[in-house]
Amino acid sequence: MTASVFFLAFFGIAAVWFGIVVFRTHSMVRSALALLFAQTAIGAMFLVMQAEFLGVLQIMMMATEMSVMAIFMVMFMMDPGGLGAMEMTHQKRLSVWAGAIGLVGAAAIVGLADWGLAGSGGQVPSAGRQVELLGLELLGRSMFVFESAGLTILTAMVAATMVAITPPLKGGKNGT
Numbered sequence: 001m002t003a004s005v006f007f008l009a010f011f012g013i014a015a016v017w018f019g020i021v022v023f024r025t026h027s028m029v030r031s032a033l034a035l036l037f038a039q040t041a042i043g044a045m046f047l048v049m050q051a052e053f054l055g056v057l058q059i060m061m062m063a064t065e066m067s068v069m070a071i072f073m074v075m076f077m078m079d080p081g082g083l084g085a086m087e088m089t090h091q092k093r094l095s096v097w098a099g100a101i102g103l104v105g106a107a108a109i110v111g112l113a114d115w116g117l118a119g120s121g122g123q124v125p126s127a128g129r130q131v132e133l134l135g136l137e138l139l140g141r142s143m144f145v146f147e148s149a150g151l152t153i154l155t156a157m158v159a160a161t162m163v164a165i166t167p168p169l170k171g172g173k174n175g176t
Contacts (some may be wrong), residue, residue: 008048015041028073036066050127053134076164 018038022031039062046055125133138146 006047008045011041011044014038015045029070030115032066032070032073036062038064039066051130052127053131 018034018041021034022038025031025034040059043055043062044060046052046058049055095125
């Protein structure tokens with residue numbers, strides 16, 4: 001077993017473990033941090049697979065996103081530390097069934113999919129060429145979709161902030 005396979009397995013197991021921890025904690029902040037660690041482990045998996053662009057992008061995006069999410073949870077939640085009796089999971093039976101069906105579906109896709117050149121022993125492009133192809137895809141036909149999604153997310157963040165800000169009352173404490 002090579003070092004890259006070892007680290008790929010290590011970060012994969014870490015991602016799954018922290019994904020489980022997300023739903024096992026009673027604190028929204030700890031849940032956000034566990035999700036950050038899970039997504040960082042996935043970014044590390046990209047780095048191990050020599051997809052440096054995707055790995056760094058994954059880690060940077062998730063660090064920013066989870067930090068903002070944790071800050072907003074501390075600001076607006078009644079019990080962000082999870083000190084009270086709060087249940088983080090809902091509809092447990094349905095969730096278990098949905099997860100099991102998703103697992104079987106994902107395993108079926110992995111086993112039955114035609115993986116093209118990689119599955120038939122053909123030549124796989126180098127890591128640099130893969131990043132170049134990804135850039136061409138993102139800046140080509142998918143650019144409008146990504147830019148639209150980014151603008152929509154930015155608009156939602158600004159709108160959520162504006163809704164959360166209480167305007168000052170005119171004329172004193174009781175508005176008279």
